[in-house]
Amino acid sequence: MKDKSDYTRYKLQKSAQSITEARLLLENGIHDTAVSRLYYAAFYAINALLAENGFNPKTHSGTKTIFNKEFIFTGKIESRFSDFYSFLMAKRFETDYDDFVFIDAGKVHPLLC
Numbered sequence: 001m002k003d004k005s006d007y008t009r010y011k012l013q014k015s016a017q018s019i020t021e022a023r024l025l026l027e028n029g030i031h032d033t034a035v036s037r038l039y040y041a042a043f044y045a046i047n048a049l050l051a052e053n054g055f056n057p058k059t060h061s062g063t064k065t066i067f068n069k070e071f072i073f074t075g076k077i078e079s080r081f082s083d084f085y086s087f088l089m090a091k092r093f094e095t096d097y098d099d100f101v102f103i104d105a106g107k108v109h110p111l112l113c
Contacts, residue, residue, distance in 0.1 A: 004051055004052060007048075007051050008048045008051050008052050009048075011044045011045070011047050011048035011051065012044070012045065012048045014040075014044040015040075015041045015042075015044035015045040015048070016041075018037045018038070018040045018041035018044060019037070019038070019041045019112070021034075021037045022034045022035075022037035022038045022041065022108075022112060023112060025037060026108055026109060026112070031102070031103045031104060031107075031108045032095040032101070032102065032103050033095075034103075034108050035088070035091045035092055035095050035103055035108055035111070036092045036095060036096055038088055038092075038108070038111050038112070039088040039089055039091070039092035040092075042084070042085050042088050043060065043063060046063055046067050046085065047063055049067070049071070050063065050066055050067065050070075053070065055070065060089070064085065064086070064089065067082065067085070068082055088111070091103070
C-alpha cells in the first residue's frame with residue numbers, strides 16, 4: 001500500500017463500482033447477486049473509514065467488530081448504519097450460501113436509495 005489516502009481512495013472506488021454493479025444486476029433481474037454487491041459496497045466504504053482511522057481488519061467480522069466498537073458504540077456514527085450493514089451482511093450470507101433463497105426486486109431496490 002502506497003499510503004493511507006491511496007488505500008482509502010481505492011476502497012471508495014471499489015464501493016462506488018459495487019453500487020453500479022448492483023444497479024445493473026437489479027435492472028437485469030439478478031436480485032440475489034445485487035444484494036451481494038450492495039453488501040460489498042458497504043464493506044469497502046467501511047474499510048475506507050477504518051483505514052483512515054488507523055485500522056486494518058483482516059476479516060469481514062473484524063470489519064464489523066471494529067466499525068461497531070470505534071464508531072457506533074462511541075456515537076460517532078448513528079446505530080442505524082450498523083443495523084443496515086448487519087442486514088446487508090446477513091442477506092449476502094443468505095443469498096450466497098443458503099439454498100432456495102430468492103430475493104425479489106421490491107426488497108433490493110429500496111436498499112439502493
